Amino acid sequence: MIEFRSVTVTYPDGTVGLDDITLDIPAGQFVVVVGLSGAGKSTLIRSVNGLVPVTNGELVVDGSAVHGAKGRALRRLRARVGMIFQSFNLVKRSSVLTNVLVGRLHATGFLRSMLGWFRASDKQLAFEALDRVGILEKAYNRASALSGGQQQRVAIARVLAQQPSVILADEPVASLDPPTAHMVMRDLQRINRELGITTIVNLHFLDLAREFGDRIIGMRDGKVVFDGSGVQADDAVFERIYGRSLTNEDVLGADDVEAAPVSLTSDPDAAAR
Amino acid sequence: MSTITPPRAPGRSFTPPPAPSKLRETIGMLAVTLVFALAVVLADANWPRLLEAPAVLGEFVVLMTQGVLQNPLEAPTNEYWTRSLELMIESLHIAWIGTLIGAILSFPLGFLAARNVAPPGVVVVVRQILNAIRAIPEIIFAIAIMLPIFGLGPLAGALAIGVNSVGTLGKLTSEAIESIDTGPVESARASGASRWQVIRYAMVPQVMPEVVAYWLYRFEINIRASAILGVLGAGGIGSILSALFNIRAWDRIGVTLAVIIIVTLIIDAISGSIRHRIIHGAAPRGVRRRRALTPEPPPV
Amino acid sequence: MSASTAPARRAITPPKRPLPSWRLPVGLAAVVAITVWAGISIEFTLTPLITDIGRGEPVVRGFLDPNWLFIFRVWDAWLETIAIAIIASLVGNAIALVLAFLASPVTNPITPFQKTMKAVMAVVRSLPDVAYGLIFVAAVGVGSLAGILALIMFNIGVCAKLTAETIDAVDPGPIEAADASGASLARRARFAVLPQALPGYLSYSLYVFELNLRASVVLGFVGAGGIGSTIRVELSRFSYENLSAIIIALFVIVFALDAFSRWLRKKLI
Numbered sequence: 001m002i003e004f005r006s007v008t009v010t011y012p013d014g015t016v017g018l019d020d021i022t023l024d025i026p027a028g029q030f031v032v033v034v035g036l037s038g039a040g041k042s043t044l045i046r047s048v049n050g051l052v053p054v055t056n057g058e059l060v061v062d063g064s065a066v067h068g069a070k071g072r073a074l075r076r077l078r079a080r081v082g083m084i085f086q087s088f089n090l091v092k093r094s095s096v097l098t099n100v101l102v103g104r105l106h107a108t109g110f111l112r113s114m115l116g117w118f119r120a121s122d123k124q125l126a127f128e129a130l131d132r133v134g135i136l137e138k139a140y141n142r143a144s145a146l147s148g149g150q151q152q153r154v155a156i157a158r159v160l161a162q163q164p165s166v167i168l169a170d171e172p173v174a175s176l177d178p179p180t181a182h183m184v185m186r187d188l189q190r191i192n193r194e195l196g197i198t199t200i201v202n203l204h205f206l207d208l209a210r211e212f213g214d215r216i217i218g219m220r221d222g223k224v225v226f227d228g229s230g231v232q233a234d235d236a237v238f239e240r241i242y243g244r245s246l247t248n249e250d251v252l253g254a255d256d257v258e259a260a261p262v263s264l265t266s267d268p269d270a271a272a273r
Numbered sequence: 274m275s276t277i278t279p280p281r282a283p284g285r286s287f288t289p290p291p292a293p294s295k296l297r298e299t300i301g302m303l304a305v306t307l308v309f310a311l312a313v314v315l316a317d318a319n320w321p322r323l324l325e326a327p328a329v330l331g332e333f334v335v336l337m338t339q340g341v342l343q344n345p346l347e348a349p350t351n352e353y354w355t356r357s358l359e360l361m362i363e364s365l366h367i368a369w370i371g372t373l374i375g376a377i378l379s380f381p382l383g384f385l386a387a388r389n390v391a392p393p394g395v396v397v398v399v400r401q402i403l404n405a406i407r408a409i410p411e412i413i414f415a416i417a418i419m420l421p422i423f424g425l426g427p428l429a430g431a432l433a434i435g436v437n438s439v440g441t442l443g444k445l446t447s448e449a450i451e452s453i454d455t456g457p458v459e460s461a462r463a464s465g466a467s468r469w470q471v472i473r474y475a476m477v478p479q480v481m482p483e484v485v486a487y488w489l490y491r492f493e494i495n496i497r498a499s500a501i502l503g504v505l506g507a508g509g510i511g512s513i514l515s516a517l518f519n520i521r522a523w524d525r526i527g528v529t530l531a532v533i534i535i536v537t538l539i540i541d542a543i544s545g546s547i548r549h550r551i552i553h554g555a556a557p558r559g560v561r562r563r564r565a566l567t568p569e570p571p572p573v
Numbered sequence: 574m575s576a577s578t579a580p581a582r583r584a585i586t587p588p589k590r591p592l593p594s595w596r597l598p599v600g601l602a603a604v605v606a607i608t609v610w611a612g613i614s615i616e617f618t619l620t621p622l623i624t625d626i627g628r629g630e631p632v633v634r635g636f637l638d639p640n641w642l643f644i645f646r647v648w649d650a651w652l653e654t655i656a657i658a659i660i661a662s663l664v665g666n667a668i669a670l671v672l673a674f675l676a677s678p679v680t681n682p683i684t685p686f687q688k689t690m691k692a693v694m695a696v697v698r699s700l701p702d703v704a705y706g707l708i709f710v711a712a713v714g715v716g717s718l719a720g721i722l723a724l725i726m727f728n729i730g731v732c733a734k735l736t737a738e739t740i741d742a743v744d745p746g747p748i749e750a751a752d753a754s755g756a757s758l759a760r761r762a763r764f765a766v767l768p769q770a771l772p773g774y775l776s777y778s779l780y781v782f783e784l785n786l787r788a789s790v791v792l793g794f795v796g797a798g799g800i801g802s803t804i805r806v807e808l809s810r811f812s813y814e815n816l817s818a819i820i821i822a823l824f825v826i827v828f829a830l831d832a833f834s835r836w837l838r839k840k841l842i
Contacts (some may be wrong), residue, residue: 075465079462082463090456106464127585412790418632501703514704518711
């Protein structure tokens with residue numbers, strides 16, 4: 001359960017990121033946030049784990065306050081909130097396994113983490129996470145040797161290894177080609193359904209938003225201008241959110257792997273590369 | 274700079290645009306010439322000796338070459354070669370330990386001098402310290418600090434080289450840290466990692482190859498520096514070199530210089546190929562943009 | 574919906590950990606072995622830092638009480654040092670530019686000649702400045718002329734190598750254009766290569782000039798003139814107050830020259 005109570009975020013340069021937002025996101029929901037760039041959707045997501053500090057109002061995640069949280073308390077909170085980024089944000093020179101184990105750092109002591117001696121149970125968690133996104137056999141490869149779609153799955157595995165109750169995804173498919181984008185979105189949805197993890201995803205493609213969002217939140221100028229189900233969000237709604245008529249740029253396009261189930265053994269990205 | 278004459282237009286007359294003023298360049302050239310002339314006067318050099326120099330140098334080269342060309346298996350030439358080699362290896366040892374000390378000390382200082390790691394106040398202070406160290410030649414470190422405490426010998430030389438290396442290595446390390454990809458740092462922080470864990474898992478793996486390449490580069494420089502300190506009596510090839518010049522033993526000097534050249538060339542080649550492998554070899558093509566081996570000539 | 578994986582986790586077998594590359598352990602072992610060998614050879618110890626720190630005391634006392642007047646008493650040595658650095662940089666860098674053009678395959682198509690020049694450059698670079706200092710002191714006698722000649726050799730080594738690498742990496746487009754318009758080799762080098770290599774060359778030249786000031790201190794020790802000779806004399810007299818003053822002054826001059834050359838670099842490039 002994530003509760004926004006009149007949350008305002010103002011950046012040091014005076015830009016208003018969020019303007020008096022009040023929202024409730026119940027546990028287990030798959031929420032898609034849409035809006036033009038600069039509308040505040042990235043700020044909304046980043047405020048949930050404190051990467052962007054809340055200026056005013058209250059923001060509570062699973063009963064713990066994010067506003068004003070610092071140091072250890074903030075880190076403990078971040079441990080329960082996983083985050084996926086547009087540019088994957090992996091350490092390219094490190095192995096896939098090491099990248100996933102970054103998700104276990106919050107539970108690893110100073111000395112153990114400095115020496116790189118992770119507990120066997122933590123490694124097991126990392127393997128299970130990799131298995132869940134279907135790239136277990138890549139565990140010992142360098143992250144840089146993987147395709148874009150595979151790298152984003154490593155990032156998802158890193159988040160799963162955190163054993164989070166919330167997953168935030170900031171434009172997770174913006175750097176991927178359409179088939180791969182669909183696949184990654186389906187992975188996120190499957191994880192949301194199977195593990196009941198609350199998921200908030202920023203997207204700017206309205207077809208993806210309609211396809212995957214249980215609930216769609218439309219943002220404009222730091223305010224929530226639409227909040228409803230994917231069915232309610234027709235083209236008129238999107239035109240209102242975007243403040244302009246829709247173009248081809250707003251649609252990701254053909255989902256040519258629609259029929260193919262996500263396979264755990266073959267390498268679906270090979271075709272996309 | 275210079276402009277290529279445009280092709281002549283056929284027939285019709287035209288007025289070319291006025292050429293940009295050459296005044297600045299002319300003044301610059303004049304200034305350089307003036308400074309040079311002034312320096313020639315002030316240098317207090319015995320310029321007439323310059324005329325004799327080629328003949329004298331030629332004679333030296335002949336004598337040295339004779340030394341090198343003597344059968345290296347026969348006494349006393351074999352002694353010359355082995356003794357020079359021993360001392361050159363001692364120079365390498367001095368350079369190695371010095372580089373190691375420099376690497377160990379400069380690594381944490383590099384982080385403290387990086388704006389994306391340390392608070393601004395610390396960064397300013399550490400950077401000034403690194404700059405100060407870079408400004409002083411290692412010979413000053415050796416005579417002023419190391420010799421009185423450690424006595425005349427290779428250890429003092431190694432320590433002087435080590436402290437001196439900290440300046441350059443710390444600066445280069447901090448620059449490498451400041452140019453890392455910030456994405457992994459953000460994702461590590463977002464998953465609840467502490468400051469130390471972020472450094473260990475998101476920063477160190479990114480900068481390590483470049484930093485190790487700098488260490489190797491510095492080792493190449495330090496080999497030359499250790500020869501310098503030898504002249505002071507800090508052991509290694511430099512000590513025998515100055516002794517040989519005092520007695521004008523040109524054949525032995527020839528052998529000693531040959532050893533220096535050969536060993537230095539071999540070490541440079543090995544170190545260069547390791548550096549190349551660390552920076553380019555391991556990364557798959559296209560992932561990392563190719564950059565020059567020496568990003569900027571690090572000050573010696 | 575991909576229902577291929579059931580929510581209940583099946584037991585997974587992690588992939589076998591591949592054997593770590595032999596390079597890292599072998600490299601680390603080599604580093605440790607060389608370090609131990611070198612450490613024993615130079616009798617590495619830090620105990621004097623604790624036991625003999627007192628021996629540094631007169632030095633430190635001298636250094637804390639610099640004899641400021643001494644800086645000006647040896648002003649001619651300072652001028653000499655700076656003059657040596659200026660002459661050596663200008664001459665050395667000019668020769669280095671020519672050598673660099675001869676040593677790059679981009680500007681010198683005669684392969685054996687080019688390879689020879691490259692080898693000559695490597696050999697020139699491999700000798701430390703002190704060796705040149707000793708050679709030229711023997712050849713032209715004690716004094717600043719030996720220092721100038723030694724630094725010229727040193728500068729050629731540093732500057733020619735860096736410039737040749739820059740020439741190797743110039744954009745081939747303008748060269749092709751020059752070739753296409755039938756330019757001779759010399760013209761091609763002058764109009765297609767030089768403008769591209771010039772910023773790098775100027776920046777290396779300034780860098781070399783900064784190095785020269787420090788290097789000339791070293792050369793003074795072997796009799797090649799400048800402030801280094803003064804430092805040597807004061808050192809042998811154990812007059813640390815005078816040494817301290819010189820070092821502080823050296824410090825200021827190096828900083829000032831650094832600032833000046835940064836300014837010049839910005840102007841030129």
